[in-house]
Amino acid sequence: MDFSTLCVHGCSKRYDTTGSVSVPIFQSATFVHPGVGLSTGFDYSRAQNPTREYLEQTVANLEGGADAIAFSSGMAAITTLMEIFSPGDHIIATDDLYGGSHRLFSHISKKNGLTFDFVDTTDVQNIKKCIRNETRAVFIETPTNPMMHVTDIAAVSKLCRENSLLLVVDNTFLTPYFQRPLQLGADIVVHSGTKYLGGHNDTLAGFIVVSDAALAERLRFLSKTTGACLSPFDSWLLIRGIKTLAVRLERQQQTAFRIAEWLSKQDKIRKVHYPGLPSHPGYEISKKQTSGFGAMLSFETDSKETAHRILERVSIIQYAESLGGVESLITYPMLQTHADIPQQEREARGIGECLLRLSVGLEAADDLIEDLRQAIYGGKANV
Ligand SMILES: *Cc1c(COP(=O)(O)O)cnc(C)c1O
Numbered sequence: 001m002d003f004s005t006l007c008v009h010g011c012s013k014r015y016d017t018t019g020s021v022s023v024p025i026f027q028s029a030t031f032v033h034p035g036v037g038l039s040t041g042f043d044y045s046r047a048q049n050p051t052r053e054y055l056e057q058t059v060a061n062l063e064g065g066a067d068a069i070a071f072s073s074g075m076a077a078i079t080t081l082m083e084i085f086s087p088g089d090h091i092i093a094t095d096d097l098y099g100g101s102h103r104l105f106s107h108i109s110k111k112n113g114l115t116f117d118f119v120d121t122t123d124v125q126n127i128k129k130c131i132r133n134e135t136r137a138v139f140i141e142t143p144t145n146p147m148m149h150v151t152d153i154a155a156v157s158k159l160c161r162e163n164s165l166l167l168v169v170d171n172t173f174l175t176p177y178f179q180r181p182l183q184l185g186a187d188i189v190v191h192s193g194t195k196y197l198g199g200h201n202d203t204l205a206g207f208i209v210v211s212d213a214a215l216a217e218r219l220r221f222l223s224k225t226t227g228a229c230l231s232p233f234d235s236w237l238l239i240r241g242i243k244t245l246a247v248r249l250e251r252q253q254q255t256a257f258r259i260a261e262w263l264s265k266q267d268k269i270r271k272v273h274y275p276g277l278p279s280h281p282g283y284e285i286s287k288k289q290t291s292g293f294g295a296m297l298s299f300e301t302d303s304k305e306t307a308h309r310i311l312e313r314v315s316i317i318q319y320a321e322s323l324g325g326v327e328s329l330i331t332y333p334m335l336q337t338h339a340d341i342p343q344q345e346r347e348a349r350g351i352g353e354c355l356l357r358l359s360v361g362l363e364a365a366d367d368l369i370e371d372l373r374q375a376i377y378g379g380k381a382n383v
Pocket of ligand 1: 073074075076098100101141145170172173191192193194195204205206
């Protein structure tokens, strides 16, 4: 079945007999037992809920996994995932990581006895050098947030297999529409469903997807025990968002490509980071491992003043955190998503006062380019 059909009919299971085309929102905390020791399969919504189960099976099918577990946010998913590790375990992670994951690893996981090495995973050798007896997993993001570095998933997966390490891929930026890490050898996929899967900037969600049944069972135990499950209503919003995932991403990518090309030609823009530009260092690997380049890009302006002017003058594009929705959003990673990373480390990674990140939405490309043009050079307003 084609991916776009799976987005619409991701799970064939029906939970009621009315023939409702839209999956009902089972807004119930608990479920009646039909008899002593009997269960309908649903006992209590922290453990199972029909609306959430429908969503989970849809996401598992999209990623080609055996199981998916839905959480109340991406960070709830990653926090729960960290519970599979024990004090003393060592994890190697991409250095250019979503700020919240970096904060979780450096402040909470570390307190719980886990140790981390943050390395540039675009070069597999950097990972190899850090492997030691205590190493249990490699956690990568590709492309990364916000520098858009691309890591070769199959190459890292091979290294992980040789060393009995779990490979975790945060697939938030590309979604299974463009990239399926489990098929490239990853063991675990995590998502901020808040972004493209939900797609409408209206709810938070997170997922863990796995291909191994035993690992799925362990994670289900952890999720019902720690309790950061996705509510029935939010599950329904995600089901609804996913129905249009393929068309949204296709169009958003087209527009992102046009904007990346336009920005590349502007004097006041020093550099554009978009894996779909042949000049991007990750272009060839992207072509090999993904079916598209996505709709996220970041760029460097010629000065702090230009960066600030853009943030203050954009009018269709909104200056707000988050990404992946129908509304285009621009962020200032230095002050927003990555503010908690020590300045020296942040700047060494290129996240300085001239870097802006753009999530391209579903507005017309011409309108977005005109908005950026007037913001960069001054136009009708604020001249
Ligand atoms: C947003 C994001 C997260 C965290 O997800 P929330 O839903 O905001 O908790 C994790 N990874 C990436 C790449 C993200 O963009």
